[in-house]
Amino acid sequence: MKIEIPSLQTACAQCNLREFCLPGDLGNIDMDRFNTVLGGRIRIKRGHHLYRSGERFSAIYAVKSGFFKTDVLTDDARDHVTGFQMAGEILGMDGISNEVHTCNAVALEDSEVCLIPYADLEGLSRELRTLQHQLHKVMSREIVRGHSTMLLLGVKRVDESLAAFLLDLSKRLTARGYSPTEFHLRMTREEIGSYLGLKLETVSRSFSRFQEEGIISVEQRHIRILDISGLKKLMTRIPANPRCIVPTNSQKMRRLQGTSRGLHEAAVLSA
């Protein structure tokens, strides 16, 4: 099914995405060795899957160009977008735990990925501590990213979520040398909604509100951020109701302080 052609010169060293990607800050010698495990490039056309939930896992992928989404399905066929991945970001780490992919990865535009056979990666990262550490960092980052997404889904209101979403995109695009204030959305309102736990109409209304307030300009999927600091303010809820304010009564304070010393009071035992 999957035809792997050994890489002649995938040349991470020449890739301008290196710093965001798995190689990270690998030195030249290690970089060359890393290149030897690369399995070549794969082109995925817009709308097509890089992998599907249930497929056997054998490799992770670095996005070389283009844009992806990952999504998961419930038993009753509702789906939820778990993330969007752009150049330099890694796809497929969900498959490591059981050697089976647990989500779908779909290209949102014609894209190219670098195939990294997982067995080889493990082998080499036993030899190269920098590579090993890079891999762990990338996986850990994915865990942390998950926490942020949970925050969006769990506690943020519509406008807060959408503002956070746009600022996150802006940040990632900026790091890749694109404009911080002007970009093209690769996903539909429905996909944004799915990611943020909202319906597409709700996303659309929020965009319209932002536009009315002069925070951004929206023309279909073309976004221009007119007021970055305004957008940042929208991310944070104005604590309108007293519930959001830090408790001040003495009991609450005492209790909070009781739990505020962390490990200092942890009894460390010899085993």
Next chain:
Amino acid sequence: MKIEIPSLQTACAQCNLREFCLPGDLGNIDMDRFNTVLGGRIRIKRGHHLYRSGERFSAIYAVKSGFFKTDVLTDDARDHVTGFQMAGEILGMDGISNEVHTCNAVALEDSEVCLIPYADLEGLSRELRTLQHQLHKVMSREIVRGHSTMLLLGVKRVDESLAAFLLDLSKRLTARGYSPTEFHLRMTREEIGSYLGLKLETVSRSFSRFQEEGIISVEQRHIRILDISGLKKLMTRIPANPRCIVPTNSQKMRRLQGTSRGLHEAAVLSA
């Protein structure tokens, strides 16, 4: 701050949690070597932190006994519970990416964890491929768990979420030798609500509904599942409205098939 006493005999080999824990299926020889990197045990009293967001990262922790929650804060001090951890589960992997913890870990009852100094763990897992693979599996599992939680937060209704939550707890407790149908919740309604993106009152009402329907019995935090299959049904929404049914019109089908071939049609290029 953190006093680490070298382990005399932490003895994973004798620990009945081994299979769920980082050591996993390590053989005896590897297990002994793994024991040598363990940093000892730490006792955390109920309500106290194992680590806090912002603290420097230096180790991960395996829950030896007790129960934890992890939570993250928004800029405006709203917090969100990202998970609950029981015996054999690993805490602290969020800290690997930037050597700083990005969430808080709080004991929900008097607990004990095994300290695993991260630098040593990396070192040893370069030597032991089974340990290396175990570590990757544990991290990947955490990523996948995040996806499931996003599903709960993004697409599930109150009763569906709570049913899924109870069944997940039941499953994890069963694996550890406890009753599948009867257990004690270690967290408050508010913490459950935070985890599921709900308010405590909403959680309480959902518990009451389940009880009225004879699905479970609730006495404070003591839960008895009376009808497991009923609870499983509640996890899945009855597709009441046509939107939930797979689209049948020819256009939609054609489009779906167009994206259903995965890698088969991916062009594999030599690099």
Next chain:
DNA sequence: CGCAGTTTTGATTCATCTCAATTTGTGTGG
């Protein structure tokens, strides 16, 4: 025993969803 924290329950409000209609954009075939 008494108090504080937790949980339950009720009444009401409100944010988002749902349903529906319209507009805009895009690709296709005649």
Next chain:
DNA sequence: CCACACAAATTGAGATGAATCAAAACTGCG
């Protein structure tokens, strides 16, 4: 090149599920 079909996005009106506010009951701890 236009017309058509369809996907995507906007907008409005109304429904609804969960949040909010409020009060009471319960529990466990000091």
